[in-house]
Amino acid sequence: MKVLVGLSGGVDSAVAAYLLKKQGYDVTCCFMRNWDSYANNDIAGNPTIFDDQCPQEQDYADAKKVADQLGLPLQRVDYIKEYWDDVFQTFLSEYKKGRTPNPDILCNKYIKFDKFYERAMDLGFDCVATGHYADTLTKNGFTYLTRSKDQNKDQTYFLCQVGAEKFAHTLFPLGKIEKPEVRRIAAELHLESVASKKDSTGICFIGERNFREFLSNYLPSQEGDIVDVDTGKVIARHMGVLYYTIGQRKGLNINHIKGPWFVVGKDVQKNILFVCHTSRRSWLHSDACLVKDINWLLPDQNEIPEHCTAKFRYRQKDQDIQIEPIDETSALVRYPQTVASVTVGQEAVFYDGMKCIGGGTIEQVYQDGVDLNEKIIQAGEVRS
Known part of the structure; x- marks a missing residue:
């Protein structure tokens, strides 16, 4: 089976590529270049807006070393304009409204599992693979997205907007192992360029900037x-x-x-x-929120459970919720125990046990049936 694996220049995707090769897959690696400060300045019409600090060229060099050591071919593809149009402009548009978007979710939706995925299919690959900490489960002909073994690193939150049909053609080699084991494998293989490399954190296009x-x-x-x-x-x-x-x-x-x-x-x-x-x-605690643009990762919406759990931000403890569907892509989500800092513009991601069953954008947040932000604005004005 032919697999195109996204090789980022980090340890996770490097070990993912190795594991796929070890398992007998016909593996080709591909490095995605999504951000270039100078190129983006040209797109923006302002070539001097800021200096280039994004480390993608070093990441590419590290990816090339890994591919060479593993004896795997490496392709390189540019999605700079696509990232600018679909991820970065959406990011800015949301911030202008005072909302807090998640660019990692946008990147997976529009780049890795759209442009990259379609490229792989067009080139005749059977599957794509990434170094995400996630897993899949196929049951009755449908492939569910499931949490990884390493609950501390699980990244299903960031995959909630990927089209459900794409998981049938996606491999997550790290789904059943934990991060220390990934580091150990990389060191054992003498992948010096990535074995002790610091995990990427924050937002790619901001890097180490303030x-x-x-x-x-x-x-x-x-x-x-x-x-x-x-x-x-x-x-x-x-x-x-x-x-x-x-x-x-x-x-x-x-x-x-x-x-x-x-x-x-x-x-x-x-x-x-x-x-x-x-x-x-x-003032931080809400008991319900309106969630829109929900991407359900289920074979049938009749499978949406009334009671399940949700994360309203990455790494948050699972919160017990009740889902009241409004239409195919909207729902009122209730959590009478209250949850702090549920934020408009961020993602509510739903879980049924180990299964990630979908996610959507938080549009409004309520306290006792009232829009919480409006309640806060009115309270502040009344007391002034």
Whole structure:
């Protein structure tokens, strides 16, 4: 069976490629180049907006060393414009609305399991493979996305928007092993370029830059008031309401009043950031949310369970929920025990035991049947 594996220049995809070869697959590697600062500046019409700090060329060199050591062919493909159009522009559009998008989910949806997947199929490959910590289970002719053995590294959250039909032609070689074993295999194979390489964290196109500084190149900062929602008083100034996320407690520069303080809401139109003191964290807790653009990873929507669990952010503990479908791609999700910092623009990902059964974008967050952000804005105004 012919497999095209995405080789990123990291240890996970390197070991994935090795395991596939060991298992007898006909393996070809492919490095995806998704971000180039200079090329993107040309697309943006501003060739001097910032310096190139994305380490993709080093990643390609590491991928090439791995492919050579494993005796596997390596292709290289550019998806710079596609990434710019489908991932980065969506990322910016969401931030302009005061929302908090997840670019990793967008990248999997539009690049790795769209452009890359279709390229593999067009070239006659039977499957694609990646170094994600995820697994699959085929039952009654349908392939489910399931959690990996390594629960600490499980990445099904980021795969929730991939078309369900594509998992039948996708291999996840790391699904049944844990990260320490991956490192051990890489060291045993003397893959020096990746064996001890630091895991990539954060957002690819930002790299080691300061997030706020990077974003200001595209969404200029506009200072405004930080308001204590419980008193309505202005207690500090922010650098731009778009740069903060719900639940954030660092980088608020509220040093003159004992904290900690938490971001609880935004008035994007008036450029006001609302915060609360640690003693009143109830402003962070919601009991329901509206989820739209749900991608169900089930053979039939009649299989949607009324009660299951969800993650409202990556690495969050599973939360017990009740799903009330509204239409094929929307649902009201209830969690009467309340959950902190459920954030508009982020992804709600649903699980039925080990199965990842879908995910969608959080559109509104409620507390006692009322839109929580509107409730916070009104409370802050009433008290001012």
